[in-house]
Amino acid sequence: MAGDRLILRVASLGEADELAQLEAACWPAGLAATAEQIAARITAYADGQWVASDRDRPVGYSSAQRITFAPLDQRPLRYDALTDADRFTRTHVPTGPVYQLVGVSVHPEARGQRIGRQLIDHQVTRAWSLPGVQRVLGFTRPTGRQAAPELPLDDYVRTQGDRLPTDAVLEFHLAAGAVIVSMHEEFREIDEECLGAGVLIEYLPDSSDPKS
Ligand SMILES: CC(C)(COP(=O)(O)OP(=O)(O)OC[C@H]1O[C@@H](n2cnc3c(N)ncnc32)[C@H](O)[C@@H]1OP(=O)(O)O)[C@@H](O)C(=O)NCCC(=O)NCCS
Incomplete structure (x- = not known):
């Protein structure tokens, strides 16, 4: 268990390669951020890039940027447009009213210890x-969706945890008090686990983890 050894700290440019290796271990093929993308994120907004470190070894990484409301008015909403293809160079606005949680990942061997929860x-x-900051938003991944490919996204989200197994990544956010804002097919086509979909969630100012 990481326990007391866990430290949360901002990412540094010098560890972009190490964080890219962590990402590759965490995400399905094609979804992990590369070292070049991580370096660009740190350059754009170092204060939004957080690492969970266990005895100097990164075991978790969470990424965020500040954006304006305008990109959220586009339809369809797409991951690459909202994140400048994972770099944040053209999307991060230092005074942006929306704090966008872009990703959280924990090494498979370190999961289930509330490291992801601590980061978020x-x-x-x-x-x-x-x-x-006026809103804290993030697009999350309905990762169990491939088990019910025939269901439209809103039906899947409504019935997971009831007629369908609980969706692990949705549960990660909803169990901590996040609320669903809207659902988006074709959000990120390369995300095959989710059949390309994304679910926009929001952490309200009084969000609190009912389990902590
Ligand atoms: C999602 C992820 C970050 C969770 O990290 P983690 O450190 O294992 O999660 P935590 O231990 O903090 O879990 C906190 C809560 O999330 C929920 N949760 C996490 N994993 C779950 C699972 N497999 N099934 C159901 N609920 C789950 C639970 O409510 C859990 O609370 P509990 O410990 O009281 O049961 C990790 O699984 C991951 O890296 N996944 C791949 C990348 C990804 O999809 N990221 C999320 C989208 S941005």
Whole structure:
């Protein structure tokens, strides 16, 4: 167990390669951020890139940026447009009113120890402490969706945990108090686990983890 050894800290440019290796271990093929993309994120907004480190070894990584409301008015909403293809160079706005949680990943061998939860809780608390932040939003992944490919996205989200098994990644956010804002087919076509879909969730100022 990571327990007391776990430290949360901002990412540094010098560890982009190591974080890319962590990403590759965490995500399905094609979805992991590369070292070049991670370096670009750190350059754009170092304070939004957080690492969970266990005895100097990164075991988790959470990424966020600040954006304006305008990109969220586009339809269809697409991952690459909202994140500048995972780089944040053209999407991050230092005074942006939306704190966008872009990703959280924990090494498979370190899962189930609430490392992911600590990273997101930290991001959310930090976001609400920043002047000018009006909403804390993130697109999350309905990862169990391939088990019911015949269901439209809203039917899948409504019935998971009831007629269908609980969706692990949705549960990760909803069990901690996040609420669903909207659902988006074709959000990220290369995300085959989710049949390309994304679910926009929001952490309200009074979001609190009922389990902590
Ligand atoms: C999602 C992810 C970050 C979770 O990391 P983690 O450190 O294992 O998660 P935690 O231990 O903090 O879990 C917190 C809560 O999430 C929920 N949860 C996490 N994994 C779950 C699972 N497999 N099934 C059901 N619920 C789950 C539970 O409510 C859990 O609370 P509990 O410990 O009281 O049961 C990790 O599985 C991961 O890296 N996945 C691949 C990348 C990804 O899809 N990221 C999310 C989209 S941005």
